[in-house]
Amino acid sequence: xxxxxxxxxxxxxxxxxxxxxxxxxxxxxxxxxxxxxxxxxxxxxxxxxxxxxxxxxxxxxxxxxxxxxxxxxxxxxxxxxxxxxxxxxxxxxxxxxxxxxxxxxxxxxxxxxxxxxxxxxxxxxxxxxxxxxxxxxxxxxxxxxxxxxxxxxxxxxxxxxxxxxxxxxxxxxxxxxxxxxxxxxxxxxxxxxxxxxxxxxxxxxxxxxxxxxxxxxxxxxxxxxxxxxxxxxxxxxxxxxxxxxxxxxxxxxxxxxxxxxxxxxxxxxxxxxxxxxxxxxxxxxxxxxxxxxxxxxxxxxxxxxxxxxxxxxxxxxxxx
Amino acid sequence: xxxxxxxxxxxxxxxxxxxxxxxxxxxxxxxxxxxxxxxxxxxxxxxxxxxxxxxxxxxxxxxxxxxxxxxxxxxxxxxxxxxxxxxxxxxxxxxxxxxxxxxxxxxxxxxxxxxxxxxxxxxxxxxxxxxxxxxxxxxxxxxxxxxxxxxxxxxxxxxxxxxxxxxxxxxxxxxxxxxxxxxxxxxxxxxxxxxxxxxxxxxxxxxxxxxxxxxxxxxxxxxxxxxxxxxxxxxxxxxxxxxxxxxxxxxxxxxxxxxxxxxxxxxxxxxxxxxxxxxxxxxxxxxxxxxxxxxxxxxxxxxxxxxxxxxxxxxxxxxxxxxxxxxxxxxxxxxxx
Amino acid sequence: xxxxxxxxxxxxxxxxxxxxxxxxxxxxxxxxxxxxxxxxxxxxxxxxxxxxxxxxxxxxxxxxxxxxxxxxxxxxxxxxxxxxxxxxxxxxxxxxxxxxxxxxxxxxxxxxxxxxxxxxxxxxxxxxxxxxxxxxxxxxxxxxxxxxxxxxxxxxxxxxxxxxxxxxxxxxxxxxxxxxxxxxxxxxxxxxxxxxxxxxxxxxxxxxxxxxxxxxxxxxxxxxxxxxxxxxxxxxxxxxxxxxxxxxxxxxxxxxxxxxxxxxxxxxxxxxxxxxxxxxxxxxxxxxx
Numbered sequence: 001x002x003x004x005x006x007x008x009x010x011x012x013x014x015x016x017x018x019x020x021x022x023x024x025x026x027x028x029x030x031x032x033x034x035x036x037x038x039x040x041x042x043x044x045x046x047x048x049x050x051x052x053x054x055x056x057x058x059x060x061x062x063x064x065x066x067x068x069x070x071x072x073x074x075x076x077x078x079x080x081x082x083x084x085x086x087x088x089x090x091x092x093x094x095x096x097x098x099x100x101x102x103x104x105x106x107x108x109x110x111x112x113x114x115x116x117x118x119x120x121x122x123x124x125x126x127x128x129x130x131x132x133x134x135x136x137x138x139x140x141x142x143x144x145x146x147x148x149x150x151x152x153x154x155x156x157x158x159x160x161x162x163x164x165x166x167x168x169x170x171x172x173x174x175x176x177x178x179x180x181x182x183x184x185x186x187x188x189x190x191x192x193x194x195x196x197x198x199x200x201x202x203x204x205x206x207x208x209x210x211x212x213x214x215x216x217x218x219x220x221x222x223x224x225x226x227x228x229x230x231x232x233x234x235x236x237x238x239x240x241x242x243x244x245x246x247x248x249x250x251x252x253x254x255x256x257x258x259x260x261x262x263x264x265x266x267x268x269x270x271x272x273x274x275x276x277x278x279x280x281x282x283x284x285x286x287x288x289x290x291x292x293x294x295x296x297x298x299x300x301x302x303x304x305x306x307x308x309x310x311x312x313x314x315x316x317x318x319x320x
Numbered sequence: 321x322x323x324x325x326x327x328x329x330x331x332x333x334x335x336x337x338x339x340x341x342x343x344x345x346x347x348x349x350x351x352x353x354x355x356x357x358x359x360x361x362x363x364x365x366x367x368x369x370x371x372x373x374x375x376x377x378x379x380x381x382x383x384x385x386x387x388x389x390x391x392x393x394x395x396x397x398x399x400x401x402x403x404x405x406x407x408x409x410x411x412x413x414x415x416x417x418x419x420x421x422x423x424x425x426x427x428x429x430x431x432x433x434x435x436x437x438x439x440x441x442x443x444x445x446x447x448x449x450x451x452x453x454x455x456x457x458x459x460x461x462x463x464x465x466x467x468x469x470x471x472x473x474x475x476x477x478x479x480x481x482x483x484x485x486x487x488x489x490x491x492x493x494x495x496x497x498x499x500x501x502x503x504x505x506x507x508x509x510x511x512x513x514x515x516x517x518x519x520x521x522x523x524x525x526x527x528x529x530x531x532x533x534x535x536x537x538x539x540x541x542x543x544x545x546x547x548x549x550x551x552x553x554x555x556x557x558x559x560x561x562x563x564x565x566x567x568x569x570x571x572x573x574x575x576x577x578x579x580x581x582x583x584x585x586x587x588x589x590x591x592x593x594x595x596x597x598x599x600x601x602x603x604x605x606x607x608x609x610x611x612x613x614x615x616x617x618x619x620x621x622x623x624x625x626x627x628x629x630x631x632x633x634x635x636x637x638x639x640x641x642x643x644x645x646x647x648x649x650x651x652x653x654x655x656x657x
Numbered sequence: 658x659x660x661x662x663x664x665x666x667x668x669x670x671x672x673x674x675x676x677x678x679x680x681x682x683x684x685x686x687x688x689x690x691x692x693x694x695x696x697x698x699x700x701x702x703x704x705x706x707x708x709x710x711x712x713x714x715x716x717x718x719x720x721x722x723x724x725x726x727x728x729x730x731x732x733x734x735x736x737x738x739x740x741x742x743x744x745x746x747x748x749x750x751x752x753x754x755x756x757x758x759x760x761x762x763x764x765x766x767x768x769x770x771x772x773x774x775x776x777x778x779x780x781x782x783x784x785x786x787x788x789x790x791x792x793x794x795x796x797x798x799x800x801x802x803x804x805x806x807x808x809x810x811x812x813x814x815x816x817x818x819x820x821x822x823x824x825x826x827x828x829x830x831x832x833x834x835x836x837x838x839x840x841x842x843x844x845x846x847x848x849x850x851x852x853x854x855x856x857x858x859x860x861x862x863x864x865x866x867x868x869x870x871x872x873x874x875x876x877x878x879x880x881x882x883x884x885x886x887x888x889x890x891x892x893x894x895x896x897x898x899x900x901x902x903x904x905x906x907x908x909x910x911x912x913x914x915x916x917x918x919x920x921x922x923x924x925x926x927x928x929x930x931x932x933x934x935x936x937x938x939x940x941x942x943x944x945x946x
Binding site: 039040042043046047049050051053054056057058060061064065067068071116117118119120121123124125127128129135137138140141142143144145147148149150151152153155156158159160163179182183186210211212213215216233236237240241242243246247250274277278281282289292293296299300303304307308311 | 351352355356359360361364365366367369372377379380427428431432434435436439448451452454455457458459460461462463464466468469470516519523547548549550574578579584608612613625628631632638643
């Protein structure tokens with residue numbers, strides 16, 4: 001130890017006294033000490049590098065958000081939310097209203113398909129298939145499917161929805177998004193339901209209620225917060241996807257016109273926010289690029305906002 | 321069947337749930353069987369989706385598989401207009417950009433996780449941790465746009481010229497090749513943007529895994545007179561290493577299949593192998609994304625779907641490895657990885 | 658070796674039910690006939706206060722830990738026993754809101770002072786925790802951990818010292834064929850003795866033991882108690898325990914803590930047979946805690 005040490009003590013390399021013959025009954029052989037100063041220096045260097053590196057990484061992430069806000073804010077206006085995509089290069093007006101509506105429609109249809117299916121799938125995993133081999137396999141497959149690149153899902157949806165009928169459709173896009181939502185919702189539901197203590201199930205059943213009433217009425221009610229969080233986050237996640245829509249819903253500069261026919265939901269391409277941003281960003285016209293940034297801003301606000309909202313509202317539901 | 325008698329059986333969580341299930345089986349109600357069927361059907365739907373996907377991909381790429389045979393995997397150039405369907409350039413680009421992304425993201429993720437777990441006040445750590453998880457939710461098109469409008473010019477005007485002039489500029493692999501176009505749209509840029517896309521995922525998992533190191537073990541390390549760094553690399557990282565490897569595999573899987581962040585910025589050169597990281601190139605995902613909608617020839621479409629199948633198989637391999645690895649971690653530590 | 662030699666389980670168990678415990682031979686080393694003030698002090702604590710954030714946990718602790726003696730720290734749950742000994746090696750510094758004031762003197766230096774080198778302090782004061790916590794490495798590497806960290810040794814010296822530490826911790830015979838197996842492949846009691854070997858290998862002067870046997874089975878506990886009596890001749894030991902019989906069996910001096918204060922401190926035999934404070938007596942006879 002450094003500090004007020006008597007000068008008579010011998011010092012070895014590194015400034016520590018050689019040997020410690022302090023105890024009675026034990027002979028301490030002379031030990032060469034490693035330098036404490038050097039070890040502390042290494043520790044300090046690592047800490048400094050860690051601070052720099054970590055804050056650099058965090059700063060870059062913040063920078064991404066910042067850039068979108070700065071570049072996108074100028075595009076936001078009333079017309080942004082009311083007019084459809086400009087087609088004329090010279091026009092300075094135009095908005096992404098049709099794209100926003102299109103995304104909402106496509107996403108909600110996808111949710112109508114994917115959320116209930118995923119929800120019941122999660123119930124299967126949590127309530128019926130705790131230990132069975134089938135359920136374990138399903139669980140692992142769900143985890144794997146969650147990792148499928150979203151463009152492959154787009155190709156798949158193209159093959160089954162677009163190719164046979166030779167036209168794009170918004171519905172095909174919804175199918176692709178539902179495919180992505182399915183395992184996410186199932187696993188999230190399973191995780192949430194697993195957190196509900198067994199006593200709740202037992203007391204429900206002990207009252208004589210049938211299994212389905214206990215599960216849906218009691219257990220799911222208890223897990224309501226987490227389930228809503230999970231569903232919301234799943235929806236928000238697919239709403240921001242682009243790749244699955246590239247070959248299914250494609251995009252369109254027009255408003256969706258009904259259900260069938262070339263401009264309809266089932267009949268032809270439907271405008272959506274992400275693909276439209278992709279298209280506009282790729283053009284060389286600054287006004288259109290600016291619209292694309294506005295769209296990006298809308299997406300970031302929606303995604304981050306919903307994330308924050310559900311976490312704050314339903315803190316108990318999901319782990320941070 | 322009474323659930324009251326077998327109290328030991330009830331004691332374990334599995335036991336009580338099975339007992340509850342057993343109790344409900346004795347009833348003759350219609351609601352329960354329907355419920356069970358619906359739930360099972362939905363559960364199996366997930367598995368069916370997977371098999372369906374695989375089957376559809378194979379079926380639709382069959383004309384290409386049968387017609388082109390091994391050309392896709394052995395030829396470099398992808399040029400449908402001249403009848404060439406080689407994916408090696410795309411495969412090389414996928415591999416290179418992923419490697420660049422991992423090399424940048426993994427150390428950064430570990431260091432951020434270390435910061436969150438050890439070096440900052442716990443409440444700050446929680447806030448930043450939450451921010452990291454929310455950043456993982458940012459859609460890839462956002463990264464694509466920031467990449468295209470901010471990173472690419474920055475690389476083109478500042479970083480790459482400096483790099484080329486510096487001694488690093490003559491290192492093979494960095495030295496610009498014949499297709500060099502200034503370095504803005506390049507594999508390197510794509511790798512950088514990819515890195516920050518996968519960074520939040522890896523950080524979140526690494527942080528969770530580091531948090532699982534028992535406090536007693538760390539205290540024992542400090543009690544032996546170790547510094548923070550020594551406890552971290554001799555004890556914590558060793559304890560957590562399976563989990564971290566699993567995290568890396570997850571990040572890898574995502575980076576391989578990433579489309580929108582990369583399609584804008586990788587350079588879209590489908591015909592040559594990149595000679596350096598600064599050359600433009602392509603990845604399988606961006607090749608598909610950029611050419612699919614213009615493809616009219618049936619063989620071209622089938623070949624693109626075959627590319628999709630290849631990408632699917634590659635990313636599945638990594639996913640499965642990650643799953644198996646993470647299950648090992650769960651068994652070892654008894655917690656969620 | 659002085660003191661009890663526990664050779665079989667039944668003897669162990671019968672001792673466990675006797676209150677107060679039988680006094681052992683050679684009480685000269687059990688603190689009765691020695692001149693307390695003439696003994697050299699390893700650690701002197703003066704006016705130690707401890708705070709978790711705003712709430713105070715230790716109040717004006719004063720105690721002398723004598724060299725080469727076992728000092729037991731007993732008291733009901735939550736009375737501050739662990740908190741107290743965790744001030745000696747400053748392990749509480751890991752947590753931002755924990756704070757200690759006062760003086761803890763060892764060899765004339767105040768351990769609480771900011772100038773104290775924590776790395777060297779923790780080399781000189783080793784700690785064994787309630788839950789056996791071997792590091793995620795082989796048995797050999799566990800014991801060698803402190804040696805590699807603090808000293809420069811050749812490979813053969815390292816091997817010799819590891820073997821010696823394992824022998825000193827009475828576990829060599831059980832693990833000599835398992836040196837390359839992971840530390841947590843051992844049984845609970847063995848893991849704890851491994852942790853003792855790990856602490857001992859680094860040549861400390863003091864061993865702090867925080868309820869080392871509470872997670873161990875009775876046979877393992879007996880072996881560790883035996884070990885403590887052997888280690889006493891080379892190390893100063895401070896033993897926190899909630900098991901009064903253990904304190905009586907193994908220690909020379911005992912401190913009784915209650916609600917963060919040291920109510921009584923003295924030779925073990927005196928504390929257990931003739932406590933001066935009423936609270937001490939009530940605790941010993943089991944009226945509370």
